[in-house]
Structures are given as structure tokens and as C-alpha cells.
Amino acid sequence: MFGRFERMVAGRYLRARRGERFVSIIAIFSLIGIALGVATLIIVMAVMNGFKADLMSRVLGLNGDLNIFSAGHSITSYQDDVVAIHQVPGVVRVTPMAEGTVLIDAGSYSSGGMVRGITQNDLRDLHALSDNIIEGKIDNFQGDDAIAIGSTLAARAGLTIGSKITLLSPNGQATPFGTMPRIRAYRVTAIFDAGVNDYDTSVVLMPLASAQRFLMMPNAVSLIQVATADSLQVRGVTHAIAERLDDPRLRVMDWTQSNNAFLGALAVQQNVMFLILTLIILVAAFNVISSMIMMVKDKTRDIAVLRTLGASRSAIMRIFLMCGASVGVSGTLIGFVLGVVFCLNIEHIQHGVEHLTHTNLFNPEFYYLEHLPAKLIWSEVIEVMVMALMLSFLATLYPSWRAARTDPVEALRHE
Incomplete structure (x- = not known):
């Protein structure tokens, strides 16, 4: 798609000479913005996923995937019920x-x-x-x-x-x-x-x-507390246990029913955080547009010379697409590395900040858990990277199109 000539010219434009450093500095800031946006989004999503997973594992480990109770009464024939529940496929513990x-x-x-x-x-x-x-x-x-x-x-x-x-x-x-x-x-x-x-x-x-x-x-x-082999597939086990129990007074409630409001609030918060932090990458993409437009304006004479020497409009467009894509890809990769490294060392970073500031950043009395969890879901990481790359690519389309539409006669008229 990109020829040797186009790669050479794009690389030359990305290396600033004396008198052209202002445009290059704006491109660097655009790269930093994309990197910080990608890293922040990866870190926040990992912390949200870790918090949800840790909370579910602890709460379900203590309270079971589902509970059987009799409203207003105690369960007197629980020995027979325990035997019957053990026979349901997918049940691993009955307490x-x-x-x-x-x-x-x-x-x-x-x-x-x-x-x-x-x-x-x-x-x-x-x-x-x-x-x-x-x-x-x-x-x-x-x-x-x-x-x-x-x-x-x-x-x-x-x-x-x-x-x-x-x-x-x-x-x-x-x-x-x-x-x-x-x-x-x-x-x-x-x-x-x-x-x-x-x-x-x-x-x-x-x-x-x-x-x-x-x-x-x-x-x-x-x-009667019940743990299943797969808590995400608890609904099927819940129905099977309800059908097996003979006492009509017994009620079966799984974690999706008892904690649905809380887990639903977590899911909404996670989605909202994703949308809000995506704006950081969007702002960085606008910076890419600004830097590319300034680069096109600065290179108008060069574009005219290239067109005069025989470069096609598509070649000019590919040159500037490569310039903008280089900023987007570099920023995305740097943000990916920063985000993953931060997530893998988040507890060490937390302890270091607490040691320096002499404060407790994650008080268990307020945050329900006792440490700051982080869980990387690679599908979400890839989704963030693809989104950043797409926004960066889209940001280069208009400036590249403007560069390709440059009329060499008009550009060189007053030279």
C-alpha cells in the first residue's frame, strides 16, 4: 500500500529540521495524549474488572452461589434436602x-x-x-x-x-x-x-x-448454602434445585437475584467510565488533526514540488496518512505498554505511594475490600487499541485529503 518513496518522504516530514520544530512538538504532544488516553482507559477498565471479579469471588465464596431458605420459618428436614441438592448436576458444595x-x-x-x-x-x-x-x-x-x-x-x-x-x-x-x-x-x-x-x-x-x-x-x-461449578451458569442449577425440592415453602435465590441491583450498578459504572475516558483519546485525535493541518500548511510548497515532479494525488495522500498513522500507532503502542505495566504492578505502586504520602489510599472500611485489584481482560485491551487506532486514522483523513487537493500552480505562483 505504501511505496518506498512515500515511506521516505513521510519519515523525512516526521523528522523536524530547524525552523520546523513547532509542528513536530505539536505532533509529540498528540502522541503523548493518545498514549495517556490508552493507558488510562486500560488501567481503569482493569481496576473495574478486578474489583468486580474480586468482589464476586469473595462474596460468592462466603455466601454461596445460591441459598435455599424458608420465609419466616426454619428448615427442619434439611438433611434430606442436602442429599437431594447434592444429586443436582453442577453442585459442588452444600452447606x-x-x-x-x-x-x-x-x-x-x-x-x-x-x-x-x-x-x-x-x-x-x-x-x-x-x-x-x-x-x-x-x-x-x-x-x-x-x-x-x-x-x-x-x-x-x-x-x-x-x-x-x-x-x-x-x-x-x-x-x-x-x-x-x-x-x-x-x-x-x-x-x-x-x-x-x-x-x-x-x-x-x-x-x-x-x-x-x-x-x-x-x-x-x-x-442451605450451595456452591456450583460455574457461578455464571447458576440459573440452570437454580431451576433444577427448585424442581427437586418437595417442600413448597422453600425458596431458592441465586446471586443474580440477590445482588442484581449492586452488580447492575457496577456494570453501568463500568460502561460510563469507558465512555468518559474514551473522550481523552478523542481529544488526542483532534490534536492529531490540528498537527496534521499545520504540517500540510507548512509543507504546501513541498507538496507542489512533488506534484510537479510527477507524484500523484493518491501518493501525496498516502504520505500524510503515513505521517498521521505513525503518531497514532506509536501513541497506542506506548499507551498499551504503560497501561499493562501499571496493571501488573498496581499493588507495588499503591504501596509505594502510601509509603511516600503516609496515607491509606484504599481503606477497607470504605471500599469493602482490602486491596486494589486489577484484572486485565485482553479482549477489552484489544478493543481499546483498535478504537484508538481507528480514531487516529480517521483524524488523518481530512488533512491528507487537503494535502492531495493542493494545486501546485497556485502553491508556486508567488514563489
């Missing part, structure tokens, strides 16, 4: 749990929280927690007074392994003076770090049998 709201009291610290009763084997299979035990052992998670708490709760209340913690449940026995809440002291046997601040602050775990007695739910559970 019955007893839940209840409690008041957590440890010395001068008190706060509302939630008790979750779970068996020792089910806790071991719940890798989002069992793989993140920072103190104590799962083997000690047994007995009538054992309890596991989150790292944030332990830090705030000053608790360690063996510390005592008191739980108060509003579910109590009825007396002539009203319902008396249940109060019981427990011993901390394990401390976990789930990576989700709300979970580490307010959720305490105890053996299922102990939780059933404390919450006054003999031989019953509050919900």
Missing part, C-alpha cells in the same frame, strides 16, 4: 447453616453481629474461610463453647485465641415478665481474615449443634 442476629460483648467493646452455625467439615470445605485462618486451627472448632471470629473484630475488641466473648440473642424463653434473651460466653478458638471488612467485623462462627441450641433451633437450620 446447611443456622443464622441469627446477636449482640457481641467483649469487655468494653459491644456491637451488633450475626452468628453462623456450621459444622467443622463444612467449614473446612469453605475455602474462603478455611484458607484464611490467621490464628488458631479448624481442629479446635468443636465443643459447646467454641467460636471463630473475624480479624477486624478481634483487633477492635482486643481478642486473641482463648479469649472469652459474650453473645446475647433476642430469641429467648417466654416468662411472665416477657421474653428473656439468651446470654452465653464462648471461647475464641480461631480467627479468620475473609478479606471483606463487613464479614470480618460482624460475623462469628460456631459449631452447628452449638448454634442450634443457642438460637433455639433444635434439628433445624436457617438456610
Whole structure:
């Protein structure tokens, strides 16, 4: 498409001589603008994707892909339901749990929280927690007074392994003076770090049998948590489980139903950020148009000489297309490298900035997670690069067309 002569002339025009550096400087700024736009778009999209993926993996790992519950009632025949759910294709874990709201009291610290009763084997299979035990052992998670708490709760209340913690449940026995809440002291046997601040602050775990007695739910559970082989294909498993369960009071709700508003807001935010940051590349493309028009104006006499020597209009157009495309391609490649390198080292960069500024850039109490995630989806990276290249190419069309339309007689009339 581009001949040797055209490549030579385009390369000569891109190398500024004395007196022509102003046009070259504008082209450099256009290149920098495209590079920064591409890098920014890649970084922001990677952070948004990483935040969404990390949030889903942690939330689904802790709460399951879907939950079975009975509205206003506990599930009494949960053993049979667990067996039936295990037979559904795509189910990898079934965890019955007893839940209840409690008041957590440890010395001068008190706060509302939630008790979750779970068996020792089910806790071991719940890798989002069992793989993140920072103190104590799962083997000690047994007995009538054992309890596991989150790292944030332990830090705030000053608790360690063996510390005592008191739980108060509003579910109590009825007396002539009203319902008396249940109060019981427990011993901390394990401390976990789930990576989700709300979970580490307010959720305490105890053996299922102990939780059933404390919450006054003999031989019953509050919900059955289910994990599937592919959380993105959870809808089919949800329908299969609903058809297999015999009790009409049971309800099956998967993560697409329970978190649809939150995940929908994330998707909208991601799309809006993509559109807004695309404007950076668009502005850089306008800079390319400006620099190319100035180059065409500056090279009017050269264009006339080339036309006089026999260069066709299409050759002139290809020369300036190559000049503009060089700026666009170079800027896109530089932006690609900057964006990918930044994403691959984003945690080191975050820690470096925090060390220099002595500030916490990503406080888990406000941002729900404890680190800044980044996930590169190469299809999106390629999409960004293609968009930048297309905008850069389109930006060169009009100036190149103007250069090709230059009349050599008029250009050399006053020379």
C-alpha cells in the first residue's frame, strides 16, 4: 500500500529540521495524549474488572452461589434436602447453616453481629474461610463453647485465641415478665481474615449443634448454602434445585437475584467510565488533526514540488496518512505498554505511594475490600487499541485529503 518513496518522504516530514520544530512538538504532544488516553482507559477498565471479579469471588465464596431458605420459618428436614441438592448436576458444595442476629460483648467493646452455625467439615470445605485462618486451627472448632471470629473484630475488641466473648440473642424463653434473651460466653478458638471488612467485623462462627441450641433451633437450620461449578451458569442449577425440592415453602435465590441491583450498578459504572475516558483519546485525535493541518500548511510548497515532479494525488495522500498513522500507532503502542505495566504492578505502586504520602489510599472500611485489584481482560485491551487506532486514522483523513487537493500552480505562483 505504501511505496518506498512515500515511506521516505513521510519519515523525512516526521523528522523536524530547524525552523520546523513547532509542528513536530505539536505532533509529540498528540502522541503523548493518545498514549495517556490508552493507558488510562486500560488501567481503569482493569481496576473495574478486578474489583468486580474480586468482589464476586469473595462474596460468592462466603455466601454461596445460591441459598435455599424458608420465609419466616426454619428448615427442619434439611438433611434430606442436602442429599437431594447434592444429586443436582453442577453442585459442588452444600452447606446447611443456622443464622441469627446477636449482640457481641467483649469487655468494653459491644456491637451488633450475626452468628453462623456450621459444622467443622463444612467449614473446612469453605475455602474462603478455611484458607484464611490467621490464628488458631479448624481442629479446635468443636465443643459447646467454641467460636471463630473475624480479624477486624478481634483487633477492635482486643481478642486473641482463648479469649472469652459474650453473645446475647433476642430469641429467648417466654416468662411472665416477657421474653428473656439468651446470654452465653464462648471461647475464641480461631480467627479468620475473609478479606471483606463487613464479614470480618460482624460475623462469628460456631459449631452447628452449638448454634442450634443457642438460637433455639433444635434439628433445624436457617438456610442451605450451595456452591456450583460455574457461578455464571447458576440459573440452570437454580431451576433444577427448585424442581427437586418437595417442600413448597422453600425458596431458592441465586446471586443474580440477590445482588442484581449492586452488580447492575457496577456494570453501568463500568460502561460510563469507558465512555468518559474514551473522550481523552478523542481529544488526542483532534490534536492529531490540528498537527496534521499545520504540517500540510507548512509543507504546501513541498507538496507542489512533488506534484510537479510527477507524484500523484493518491501518493501525496498516502504520505500524510503515513505521517498521521505513525503518531497514532506509536501513541497506542506506548499507551498499551504503560497501561499493562501499571496493571501488573498496581499493588507495588499503591504501596509505594502510601509509603511516600503516609496515607491509606484504599481503606477497607470504605471500599469493602482490602486491596486494589486489577484484572486485565485482553479482549477489552484489544478493543481499546483498535478504537484508538481507528480514531487516529480517521483524524488523518481530512488533512491528507487537503494535502492531495493542493494545486501546485497556485502553491508556486508567488514563489
